[in-house]
Amino acid sequence: MSTSQSGDRDRDEEGRARNARPRDGLxxxxxxxxxxxxxxxxxxxRTPAExxxxAQALLDAGRPFHAHEVFEDAWKSGxxxxxxxxxxxAQVAVGLTHAARGNARGGARLLRRGAEALAAWxxxxxxxxxxxxxxxWARRLAARVDRDATPVDAASCSPRLRGTA
Structure with a gap:
């Protein structure tokens, strides 16, 4: 995909916003x-197994934002x-992203929202x-984030997607 800059926003050929700026691990x-x-x-x-x-590899590497993008692909194409x-x-991964960035309130909220939806599965x-x-796992992390209100290390507290978290 090629992008062009229009003002301070990158856009693709159809004019949709596409931020081509480099990003950090979060x-x-x-x-x-x-x-x-x-x-x-x-x-x-991808197949569900893929x-x-x-996503597990990205979570283990401390890259929950990127794991969220993998889940978003499955959500949109599945x-x-x-x-x-x-x-x-995807909500759980974004919740972990916000918790790692230091946004305790937003992180806990998204972790709980994702946990509710997973529980309904x-x-x-x-x-x-x-x-x-x-x-x-998401409920436990949300409680910890609420309690401590400090950024978490995304890699060390990432969930186990298979087996027990």
């Missing part, structure tokens, strides 16, 4: 010309029956995802 924009962390490609269609595996699940996982989740365990 997805925060850096000044142009600064080395950043590679972005996740948009619109990648989604879980790739079957209607799975969209609520992948959307919930009925049946076995695709790709080996343990939705119940991730929901429990």
């Amino acid at each position: 997805g925060r924009p850096l000044p142009y010309g600064t080395p950043g962390v590679g972005r996740q490609p948009e619109g990648v269609v 989604t879980v595996t790739e 079957p209607d029956s799975e969209r609520a699940l992948w959307r919930a996982m 009925d049946g076995e989740a695709p790709g080996g995802l343990n939705a119940v365990s991730v929901a429990q």
Whole structure:
């Protein structure tokens, strides 16, 4: 995708905003010309198992913002029956992102919202995802973030997406 700058916003050929600025490991924009962390490609269609595996690797590396983009791809490209699940996982990853950035209030709110949606999931989740365990993890982290109100280390507190979180 090529982008052009229009004012202070990058836009694609259709005029949609596309921020091409480099980003740090938590997805925060850096000044142009600064080395950043590679972005996740948009619109990648993965199997549920590939989604879980790739997102877990990103979470383990302390890159929950990037894991959120993987879940967002699954949410947007997957079957209607799975969209609520992948959307919930994207919310959990964004909640962890905000908690790691020091936004305790926003992080806890998104972690709880994602946990509620995961708890509502009925049946076995695709790709080996343990939705119940991730929901429990998200609630525990939200309580910790509320209590401590300090940034968390995203890599050391990332959930286990398969098995128990």
